[in-house]
Amino acid sequence: MWKVASGIFLGWGLGGNDSANIFGTGVATGIIKYRTAIFLTAIFVVIGALLEGPKCMATVGELSRLLPIAAFGCTLAAGITMAVLTYLAIPASTSQAIIGAVMGAGLISGSADFSRLYRIVSCWVLTPIGGIVIAFFLHRLLGYLLEKWVRSIRYRNLFFSIGIIMAGCYGAYSLGSNNVANVTGVYVGAGLLSAPMASFIGGLSIASGVLTYSRKVMMTVGRRIVPLDPFSAFIAVLSEAVTLHIFTQIGVPVSSSQAVVGAVVGVGLVRDFRTVSVKMLAEIGIGWVSTPISAGLLSYLIIRVII
Amino acid sequence: MVRLNRIWKLYVVYTIVLMVCMIAGGLILQAKLRETLEGHLTEEVLALTRVIVKNLPNTDDSAILDPFCQAHGEIAGVRITIIKADGTVVGESDRKSMGMEKHLDRTEVKDAISEGVGTSVRYSETLGIDMLYVASLLEDKGKIIRLSMPMAKVKAVEDRITIFLTLALYLTPVVAIIICFFFAKYMAGKDQESN
Numbered sequence: 071m072w073k074v075a076s077g078i079f080l081g082w083g084l085g086g087n088d089s090a091n092i093f094g095t096g097v098a099t100g101i102i103k104y105r106t107a108i109f110l111t112a113i114f115v116v117i118g119a120l121l122e123g124p125k126c127m128a129t130v131g132e133l134s135r136l137l138p139i140a141a142f143g144c145t146l147a148a149g150i151t152m153a154v155l156t157y158l159a160i161p162a163s164t165s166q167a168i169i170g171a172v173m174g175a176g177l178i179s180g181s182a183d184f185s186r187l188y189r190i191v192s193c194w195v196l197t198p199i200g201g202i203v204i205a206f207f208l209h210r211l212l213g214y215l216l217e218k219w220v221r222s223i224r225y226r227n228l229f230f231s232i233g234i235i236m237a238g239c240y241g242a243y244s245l246g247s248n249n250v251a252n253v254t255g256v257y258v259g260a261g262l263l264s265a266p267m268a269s270f271i272g273g274l275s276i277a278s279g280v281l282t283y284s285r286k287v288m289m290t291v292g293r294r295i296v297p298l299d300p301f302s303a304f305i306a307v308l309s310e311a312v313t314l315h316i317f318t319q320i321g322v323p324v325s326s327s328q329a330v331v332g333a334v335v336g337v338g339l340v341r342d343f344r345t346v347s348v349k350m351l352a353e354i355g356i357g358w359v360s361t362p363i364s365a366g367l368l369s370y371l372i373i374r375v376i377i
Numbered sequence: 378m379v380r381l382n383r384i385w386k387l388y389v390v391y392t393i394v395l396m397v398c399m400i401a402g403g404l405i406l407q408a409k410l411r412e413t414l415e416g417h418l419t420e421e422v423l424a425l426t427r428v429i430v431k432n433l434p435n436t437d438d439s440a441i442l443d444p445f446c447q448a449h450g451e452i453a454g455v456r457i458t459i460i461k462a463d464g465t466v467v468g469e470s471d472r473k474s475m476g477m478e479k480h481l482d483r484t485e486v487k488d489a490i491s492e493g494v495g496t497s498v499r500y501s502e503t504l505g506i507d508m509l510y511v512a513s514l515l516e517d518k519g520k521i522i523r524l525s526m527p528m529a530k531v532k533a534v535e536d537r538i539t540i541f542l543t544l545a546l547y548l549t550p551v552v553a554i555i556i557c558f559f560f561a562k563y564m565a566g567k568d569q570e571s572n
Contacts, residue, residue: 132500182536183532183536184535184536184539184540185407185411185532185535185536185539187539187543188403188404188407188539188542188543189404189407191543191547192400192403192404195396195400195547196396196397196400199393199396199397202389202393203393335389338381339381339386339389342381342382342386343381
């Protein structure tokens with residue numbers, strides 16, 4: 071069971087980083103207290119992981135058939151890659167790190183399935199696009215409905231506050247259901263854990279990261295999205311949650327950070343504002359290439375050393 | 378925040394449409410490629426089946442059918458299974474058929490009974506690779522013959538083409554997106570000057 075330790079480490083880092091995309095806005099604007107936010111996130115992450123987590127497990131597990139020790143090496147490589155890239159301030163995605171690591175390990179065993187890779191990479195590209203499109207239409211639709219039915223400023227503010235909290239809970243649920251496969255999916259493929267057990271352990275490890283390591287990132291991300299008005303912020307979080315949930319149904323783990331960046335761009339399209347800088351988009355592009363490649367190389371090296 | 382003019386809006390929409398079309402095209406191409414490769418392999422296996430059936434002894438005796446399957450399986454490089462209409466395995470090339478579980482619930486066997494030929498691709502835990510199973514109904518002998526072959530050849534070709542396809546499909550639009558970015562920047566600048 072010690073081989074699962076590297077997965078728990080990866081989950082802890084994921085929880086610490088990605089929870090900021092959910093309640094960052096709410097906490098930074100004072101709509102919700104930090105403590106309440108992390109408890110809600112932790113609870114809904116675990117529920118999402120338990121109820122829908124197994125849907126993405128197969129994608130990670132079937133990409134390469136790994137031995138349990140290789141699965142340990144993969145999650146360790148993905149965890150180290152994430153830590154280093156985050157330290158270098160390159161926006162990295164756990165989904166891309168673990169897929170790169172699994173492919174690196176698969177190259178050693180000869181079981182790397184490149185034919186499944188196109189579908190996964192396509193989903194990565196579609197994640198910010200999905201965020202843009204969903205945010206654009208949700209902003210238009212809900213904006214129209216609010217304009218028509220809720221005229222009082224007081225009620226509107228109440229709607230935004232409740233909306234951000236509910237969208238945050240849904241976002242946490244979607245994060246748990248989509249990203250738990252990154253943490254423990256390889257162990258299911260290696261036959262070390264059953265899908266429900268992997269979902270449970272993965273969900274708890276993400277929740278532990280949310281509860282112990284999310285404050286700094288949550289404040290940073292929150293302030294980055296704060297220039298949006300409350301309604302746009304609510305739409306951005308809701309769109310991110312819907313995007314993640316859609317990819318959970320497809321069965322591919324994707325990046326919550328890229329979904330939220332897409333959603334913020336989508337909101338900007340409606341409001342005629344450039345919400346994301348070209349630099350930020352270029353960094354995402356660099357992350358798309360550097361994360362899987364560096365995780366793949368590291369995983370290849372680690373597994374060569376330990377096997 | 379910087380205001381987003383119509384040219385930048387057009388650029389974002391153009392990029393989204395381009396990426397979505399490219400991804401959809403790639404998925405269709407990949408599905409067609411797999412279908413074609415599987416079709417070719419199935420044809421190969423069916424041709425082998427016809428040759429093997431010509432020599433198949435007309436008996437249900439495992440003591441005769443097992444060595445027959447083993448000998449022919451080794452020559453053809455496939456796994457051969459002879460199944461009675463009730464699902465009982467009476468001949469097997471890779472192990473003793475006696476005591477093997479009934480095969481009536483296997484997808485390819487069910488399809489062979491209803492349509493004459495059934496195919497299925499499944500992961501083999503023993504070999505650690507996807508296997509293609511092709512079952513054919515032998516109406517005159519009251520049996521089903523099933524040949525299985527590793528999908529290694531198909532997977533190798535598919536992997537090679539997928540890598541090339543991914544690079545081609547992603548690099549081409551990226552060039553278009555970068556060129557259009559600079560064009561949009563130039564046009565937006567001009568637009569601002571004229572305003």
